[in-house]
Amino acid sequence: MIGLLGDKKTKLVHHLDGLKKECKISEMKITDRQYFTPDTLENAKSQNFSPCEWCILKQ
Ligand SMILES: [Zn+2]
Numbered sequence: 001m002i003g004l005l006g007d008k009k010t011k012l013v014h015h016l017d018g019l020k021k022e023c024k025i026s027e028m029k030i031t032d033r034q035y036f037t038p039d040t041l042e043n044a045k046s047q048n049f050s051p052c053e054w055c056i057l058k059q
Pocket of ligand 1: 022053
């Protein structure tokens with residue numbers, strides 16, 4: 001299931017199925033958006049992204 005979106009500015013990775021207003025996705029610039037292949041948290045972490053506390057850690 002696809003769904004991870006990284007923010008290059010904050011280095012946080014969000015899960016699109018669990019977005020909260022605190023994620024501030026709407027404030028993220030298109031150029032700061034990072035998708036992952038493969039679309040896994042492990043891959044995102046290996047690229048120095050941290051899981052978002054609102055949409056990933058509190059799920
Ligand atoms: Zn989030």
